[in-house]
Amino acid sequence: MVKFRHACYYRSKSGRQWLDAKSVCETMGAHLLVVNDAAENDFIYNVLFGDWPTFAIFTGGFRLVEESTYKWITGEPWTFANWYPIEPSFEVWNTGEKEQCMCITGQYNWTDIPCNQTRVFVCEL
Numbered sequence: 867m868v869k870f871r872h873a874c875y876y877r878s879k880s881g882r883q884w885l886d887a888k889s890v891c892e893t894m895g896a897h898l899l900v901v902n903d904a905a906e907n908d909f910i911y912n913v914l915f916g917d918w919p920t921f922a923i924f925t926g927g928f929r930l931v932e933e934s935t936y937k938w939i940t941g942e943p944w945t946f947a948n949w950y951p952i953e954p955s956f957e958v959w960n961t962g963e964k965e966q967c968m969c970i971t972g973q974y975n976w977t978d979i980p981c982n983q984t985r986v987f988v989c990e991l
């Protein structure tokens with residue numbers, strides 16, 4: 867657990883699919899990471915994953931398949947974004963598989979990926 871401002875952050879040791887990651891956080895009484903502003907985004911990069919420059923994690927950002935905007939699982943407004951220039955792309959470029967879950971990466975800022983991929987994740991409380 868790492869504290870930043872008024873929240874605590876848990877970095878999972880192993881990867882899960884997005885729905886499983888969501889459940890793990892809820893079991894802890896927490897929720898998947900919600901990034902509200904640049905300071906919190908910097909904290910994720912510089913502190914929580916300062917030791918892992920190529921990290922790629924699931925967050926609480928998702929979209930419904932019929933929608934083209936991302937939202938946070940907590941219902942908080944989407945006040946900040948750090949998407950990679952071609953993201954969110956909504957589907958895998960060469961297969962058309964839907965991408966509905968947001969991923970924060972050390973090398974490519976924010977991207978979206980299929981929710982059934984496996985990623986380390988962060989719970990926020």
Ligand SMILES: [Ca+2]
Nearest residue numbers: 955956978979
């Ligand atoms: Ca994408």
